Amino acid sequence: MLIQGGTVWTPEGARRADLRVAGEAIAEIGDLAPLPGESVVDAAGLHVLPGMIDAHVHIDDTIGPYDLADTFSSASTLALATGVTTLAGFITQRPGETLSDALKRCRARARGRTRCDVRFHLTPTEWPWPWAEVERLVAAGCTTFKLYTTYREAGLFTSYERLAVVMERLAPLGARLLVHCEDDDVLRAVDVSAIDPGDAHEHARLRPEAAEVAAVERVLDLAARTGCPVHIVHVSTADAVARIAAARSHAAVTCETAPHYLQLTDAALSERNGHRLVCTPPLRAAATRARLEADAAAGAFDLFATDHCAFTKADKDAGRGDVRAVPSGLAGIGALVPMLFELLVVRHHLGLGELATRLAANPAKLLGVYPRKGAIAAGSDADLVVVDSAGPQRPVVSTVADAYETYPGRTTSWDVRHVLLRGEAVVTDGALVEPARPTGQVLA
Numbered sequence: 116m117l118i119q120g121g122t123v124w125t126p127e128g129a130r131r132a133d134l135r136v137a138g139e140a141i142a143e144i145g146d147l148a149p150l151p152g153e154s155v156v157d158a159a160g161l162h163v164l165p166g167m168i169d170a171h172v173h174i175d176d177t178i179g180p181y182d183l184a185d186t187f188s189s190a191s192t193l194a195l196a197t198g199v200t201t202l203a204g205f206i207t208q209r210p211g212e213t214l215s216d217a218l219k220r221c222r223a224r225a226r227g228r229t230r231c232d233v234r235f236h237l238t239p240t241e242w243p244w245p246w247a248e249v250e251r252l253v254a255a256g257c258t259t260f261k262l263y264t265t266y267r268e269a270g271l272f273t274s275y276e277r278l279a280v281v282m283e284r285l286a287p288l289g290a291r292l293l294v295h296c297e298d299d300d301v302l303r304a305v306d307v308s309a310i311d312p313g314d315a316h317e318h319a320r321l322r323p324e325a326a327e328v329a330a331v332e333r334v335l336d337l338a339a340r341t342g343c344p345v346h347i348v349h350v351s352t353a354d355a356v357a358r359i360a361a362a363r364s365h366a367a368v369t370c371e372t373a374p375h376y377l378q379l380t381d382a383a384l385s386e387r388n389g390h391r392l393v394c395t396p397p398l399r400a401a402a403t404r405a406r407l408e409a410d411a412a413a414g415a416f417d418l419f420a421t422d423h424c425a426f427t428k429a430d431k432d433a434g435r436g437d438v439r440a441v442p443s444g445l446a447g448i449g450a451l452v453p454m455l456f457e458l459l460v461v462r463h464h465l466g467l468g469e470l471a472t473r474l475a476a477n478p479a480k481l482l483g484v485y486p487r488k489g490a491i492a493a494g495s496d497a498d499l500v501v502v503d504s505a506g507p508q509r510p511v512v513s514t515v516a517d518a519y520e521t522y523p524g525r526t527t528s529w530d531v532r533h534v535l536l537r538g539e540a541v542v543t544d545g546a547l548v549e550p551a552r553p554t555g556q557v558l559a
């Protein structure tokens with residue numbers, strides 16, 4: 116297949132070029148003429164970008180008593196239509212389950228159902244970790260682990276002392292640790308007697324900015340001491356961003372934020388049905404959001420990811436009346452690329468290269484799949500998005516599941532015309548191709 120006449124965004128920048136796909140890979144980029152019988156996609160006036168990657172999604176999983184609203188099928192279908200070709204989900208080890216069995220369980224759920232390629236981050240919940248098994252898994256390509264400095268009730272809390280042990284062990288393996296940073300002591304020090312549980316805005320008071328900043332400081336210190344590469348997920352405060360920036364000179368640290376921290380504020384929690392926007396970390400004050408937007412435009416975040424975690428409308432509303440009973444998480448998977456396009460390219464006049472870097476290359480590096488994924492280069496997987504950046508305004512759609520829309524009323528001119536997944540046309544002329552069986556693969 117030949118994609119002809121588009122503006123192609125390679126790691127070196129943008130240029131007018133033709134791009135040949137052979138099998139599952141990009142064969143060549145240049146001034147190319149169609150071969151006899153070769154199918155041609157006319158990309159004149161359009162941009163050709165690497166397939167985007169959402170490196171932080173919760174789908175097809177059970178969290179506490181709740182079955183999440185999105186399945187691999189529904190989530191990957193919407194993602195693909197916006198130009199996302201790879202998703203990274205999370206696996207939490209269940210009691211009595213080996214890490215390998217946990218991986219098998221989740222890979223089996225994705226296989227045959229996902230239209231995007233899928234990779235997983237692993238959360239061991241038993242202590243000590245089975246180090247020999249961890250070593251084998253890392254060698255087999257499972258290079259990202261995730262831990263939490265909070266969620267004691269859910270059995271996910273890890274102390275800083277144990278984090279230090281994990282980082283010392285992971286550092287020589289070349290693995291990376293993802294950390295959810297909210298300091299549990301700071302959270303527990305919040306005076307709950309002063310909280311009005313009927314007011315959804317109290318969620319922001321229950322999980323103050325200081326908790327994130329305190330945990331980020333501790334984790335950065337451990338990263339510097341152990342040399343372990345660390346990725347801070349869903350950073351929601353500008354103070355944490357500043358500390359991460361300062362640590363980059365002496366620690367292997369990267370970070371992400373989610374579109375909702377850039378687009379929404381805690382004022383939304385005070386509105387009618389504010390409980391529907393309860394997520395953790397919470398939406399922040401307007402001043403913090405504004406600083407985060409400036410940080411995003413200045414390149415402070417290595418990548419953006421949605422933390423898509425859609426609960427059903429019924430589950431979300433069942434907690435109305437007591438904010439502590441509302442399941443915490445927002446839909447976002449379909450909004451990642453459109454919202455970042457609107458923010459960085461339309462509003463801040465940055466080039467589409469920002470999207471290629473922070474929604475494709477850097478997430479691929481985090482996942483350990485670069486440059487197979489995340490780059491337009493000869494030999495890379497032919498995961499490609501052909502897009503009209505000045506299409507008709509259409510609503511942003513965060514989820515097609517039975518969950519609340521996170522960005523009602525928002526529109527975008529991000530108009531995906533074609534998507535290729537490993538060389539296969541999965542979106543053609545703006546319409547999803549309906550395969551007999553979803554063709555997403557589970558990556559090692």
Ligand SMILES: [Zn+2]
Nearest residue numbers: 171173422424
């Ligand atoms: Zn998450």
